[in-house]
Amino acid sequence: MTPRPWLHGFLDLCLLAMLRERPDYGYGLAQRLAAAGVADIPGGTLYPALLRLEQQGLASPSWGPSESGPRRKYYAITPAGLDALSAQADEWRGFRDGVDALIGEHVR
Amino acid sequence: MTALVVAELSAREVGRRRVAILLVISLPLWFYLVRRDLTGQSTRMLMTGIAWAVSTLTLFVVNSARGVDPRLRISGASTAGIVGGRLIAMSGFGALLAGGYFALVAIDQDIDRAWAVALLMLITALIAVPFGSLVGALLPRELEGALALFSVCAVQMLADPAGTVAKFLPFWSGREIGTYAIDGAATDLLWRGLAHGVLVWTLCTGLTLAIFARRLRLERYPEPDPEPQGIH
Amino acid sequence: MNDWPHRFETELVRLGLQPERAHRLSVETAAQAGEHAADPDHFFGPAHLYARHLVAELRVSTFEEKRAEAGRVMLRLAGVTKRYRRRTVLAGVDLTVRGGEVAAIVGANGCGKSTLLRICAGLTAPTSGTVQRIRRVGFVPQDGGTAGWLTADEHFTLFGAAAGIAPRKARSTGAHLASLLAxxxxxxxxxxxxxxxxxxxxxxxxxxxxxxxLLLLDEPYQGFDQGSYLDFWRQVHVWRDAGRAVVVVTHLLHELQHVDHVLDLGGAA
Incomplete structure (x- = not known):
C-alpha cells in the first residue's frame, strides 16, 4: 500500500475523482480506494478530508437513506470541485511524468 | 494522589531489579550470621545491616530518578508529591524487610521483650529511608553516596554506644532500644531511643524535602503581556 | 463507549467551534463510525484528541495557502543573559513566539541552546533579562528523562498523575499520541x-x-529513522496548526524553511 505521506498530498484528488464518477458516502469511498489499490485509509484521515472538501465548496453533502442503520451523508462534486479536480489532475500528471522520467525505463 | 502513584511505580521499578533486591535482602543476613551465638551482638549487627541495606537502596532510587523528577515537576507534580512518594515506597520496603528479619530473630533467638526488637528493627528501617535520601540529595553521585553510607554504618557499628559521638549517629536510637529489649535495661532507654529516632527521622525527612524543593524549583514566569496594538 | 460523542462535542466547543456546528459534527462523526460498524473510541481514538485533529484539519482548509494568523504570545524573552561564574553562556537573547508558530534555536555545540531551553522551561533561572511565558508547558530534554525499569504505559500513568490525569485516560492518551509517531x-x-x-x-x-x-523540544529526533523523522516534523506542524507554539533546538539547517523564527546563538561561548 502507498506510504501515508504520499497519499496525504493526493487524497483530495483521489476523492474528487471518485465523486466525479458518482456521489458516494464515506464508507463507500474508503472501499473504492482500497479496491483500487491506492490505500487502506483510516477513518481519522478520510472523514476530516471530506469535511474539508465540503468546507471549501468542492463537494456538496446531502443526506440519503441506508438499508440498515442511520442515514448516510452523500457527497456530490460541485462545479468548483470539477475545476479543482482538473487542475489537480494536471499537477499530478506533471508530477508523475517527472518522477517517471527520473526513475527511467530500466528501473522496474 | 501523585505521591501514591509515584510510590507504586517506584516500588515496581525497584522490584524489577531482581539481583539488586536479592543482594539487599540478603545483606543483613550475613551481618546476623557472623555472631549468631550472641543474641545482643547478632541483633545489633543485624540492625546495622538493615540500616545499610535500606539506606543504600533509597540512595539509588532517589538518584536514578534525577532525570524524571524535573519533568514531573513541569507536568504539574509537587516536590512533596514526588519525593514523598519515593519515601513512602521505600518505607514500605523497609518495613517488610524489618518484619522478615524480626521473624527470623524471634524464631532463632531467645528474647524476653520481642516486641521491642520488632520496634527497633522497624525504627531502624524507617530512619534509614530519609537518611539514605538525604545522603543521596547531598552527594548526587552514587558511588560517593554509597561510600558515605558505608562510613556512617561502620562508625555506628564500632563507636562506643555510651560515648558522645554515638549520640550524633543516625541509628543510635536502635542501639538504645536494643539495650532495653535484649539486656533488660530500664524503660528510660526505650524512651530516649524513641525520641532520638523521631528527631533523626524528622530532621532527615525535612532536610531531604528542603534540598529537593530547591533542586526541583521551577522559575515562576509571569503570563505574557497582552498584545501591543498594531505591531505584528 | 456511549459518551464519546458528548466528550467529542465538548472538546470541539472548547476549541472554539460554534456549539451548533460542534453538535452537528459530533452526530456525523458517530454516524461515520457506525458506517464501519465500529466503536468511535476504537475508530477515531480518544474523543479529545480526534477533536483537536479535526479542528486542525479544518483550520488548514479555511486558510488554504496562507496559514492561520499567529495567535497570542506564548513565550517572550527579552535580554535574557546567563552567566556561570565568569563564563557568559547567553547574552541578551530576545525571542517572541506566538500560538501557531514554530521557532528554531540553532548554533554550534556549546553555544547555550540547551541552557536557553531550560530557562524557557523554568528549570534554570536567567542571570538577567525577563521571561514571560504561559503556564502550561511541555519539555522534552535531549536525553534521559525516563525511568529505565518502567514500561511506556507506566510512564504514561506517572506523567499523567503529575498533571492530575486519571491513569486510564493517561494511558489511552499516551497510546494515541504514540500512534501519531507510528x-x-x-x-x-x-x-x-x-x-x-x-x-x-x-x-x-x-x-x-x-x-x-507551548512545547519545548531539545533535538528530540536523535536516533529516529527517516520515517520517524518525517512523522516528527508532520507532528510539529499539526501542533502549530492547532494553535500551539513550538520551540525546537536543532542543528539540521535544512528544516529551517519550515519554521517561523530562527534564533541563531552563533558559535560556542
Whole structure:
C-alpha cells in the first residue's frame, strides 16, 4: 500500500475523482480506494478530508437513506470541485511524468 | 494522589531489579550470621545491616530518578508529591524487610521483650529511608553516596554506644532500644531511643524535602503581556 | 463507549467551534463510525484528541495557502543573559513566539541552546533579562528523562498523575499520541530495552501528554529513522496548526524553511 505521506498530498484528488464518477458516502469511498489499490485509509484521515472538501465548496453533502442503520451523508462534486479536480489532475500528471522520467525505463 | 502513584511505580521499578533486591535482602543476613551465638551482638549487627541495606537502596532510587523528577515537576507534580512518594515506597520496603528479619530473630533467638526488637528493627528501617535520601540529595553521585553510607554504618557499628559521638549517629536510637529489649535495661532507654529516632527521622525527612524543593524549583514566569496594538 | 460523542462535542466547543456546528459534527462523526460498524473510541481514538485533529484539519482548509494568523504570545524573552561564574553562556537573547508558530534555536555545540531551553522551561533561572511565558508547558530534554525499569504505559500513568490525569485516560492518551509517531508501545517491555529512537518517541509523548500550549523540544529526533523523522516534523506542524507554539533546538539547517523564527546563538561561548 502507498506510504501515508504520499497519499496525504493526493487524497483530495483521489476523492474528487471518485465523486466525479458518482456521489458516494464515506464508507463507500474508503472501499473504492482500497479496491483500487491506492490505500487502506483510516477513518481519522478520510472523514476530516471530506469535511474539508465540503468546507471549501468542492463537494456538496446531502443526506440519503441506508438499508440498515442511520442515514448516510452523500457527497456530490460541485462545479468548483470539477475545476479543482482538473487542475489537480494536471499537477499530478506533471508530477508523475517527472518522477517517471527520473526513475527511467530500466528501473522496474 | 501523585505521591501514591509515584510510590507504586517506584516500588515496581525497584522490584524489577531482581539481583539488586536479592543482594539487599540478603545483606543483613550475613551481618546476623557472623555472631549468631550472641543474641545482643547478632541483633545489633543485624540492625546495622538493615540500616545499610535500606539506606543504600533509597540512595539509588532517589538518584536514578534525577532525570524524571524535573519533568514531573513541569507536568504539574509537587516536590512533596514526588519525593514523598519515593519515601513512602521505600518505607514500605523497609518495613517488610524489618518484619522478615524480626521473624527470623524471634524464631532463632531467645528474647524476653520481642516486641521491642520488632520496634527497633522497624525504627531502624524507617530512619534509614530519609537518611539514605538525604545522603543521596547531598552527594548526587552514587558511588560517593554509597561510600558515605558505608562510613556512617561502620562508625555506628564500632563507636562506643555510651560515648558522645554515638549520640550524633543516625541509628543510635536502635542501639538504645536494643539495650532495653535484649539486656533488660530500664524503660528510660526505650524512651530516649524513641525520641532520638523521631528527631533523626524528622530532621532527615525535612532536610531531604528542603534540598529537593530547591533542586526541583521551577522559575515562576509571569503570563505574557497582552498584545501591543498594531505591531505584528 | 456511549459518551464519546458528548466528550467529542465538548472538546470541539472548547476549541472554539460554534456549539451548533460542534453538535452537528459530533452526530456525523458517530454516524461515520457506525458506517464501519465500529466503536468511535476504537475508530477515531480518544474523543479529545480526534477533536483537536479535526479542528486542525479544518483550520488548514479555511486558510488554504496562507496559514492561520499567529495567535497570542506564548513565550517572550527579552535580554535574557546567563552567566556561570565568569563564563557568559547567553547574552541578551530576545525571542517572541506566538500560538501557531514554530521557532528554531540553532548554533554550534556549546553555544547555550540547551541552557536557553531550560530557562524557557523554568528549570534554570536567567542571570538577567525577563521571561514571560504561559503556564502550561511541555519539555522534552535531549536525553534521559525516563525511568529505565518502567514500561511506556507506566510512564504514561506517572506523567499523567503529575498533571492530575486519571491513569486510564493517561494511558489511552499516551497510546494515541504514540500512534501519531507510528509507534505502538509493547505492554511488558521496560524502557531501557527500547531503541534510542523509540525512547525519544516516548520522551515526546511524555512532553505532550498533559496538552501543553507551548512545547519545548531539545533535538528530540536523535536516533529516529527517516520515517520517524518525517512523522516528527508532520507532528510539529499539526501542533502549530492547532494553535500551539513550538520551540525546537536543532542543528539540521535544512528544516529551517519550515519554521517561523530562527534564533541563531552563533558559535560556542
Amino acid at each position: 509507534w505502538r508501545p509493547t505492554a511488558a517491555q521496560p524502557v531501557q530495552e527500547l531503541s534510542g529512537g523509540t525512547r525519544q518517541k516516548l520522551n515526546l509523548v511524555l512532553g505532550e501528554l498533559h496538552g501543553p500550549d
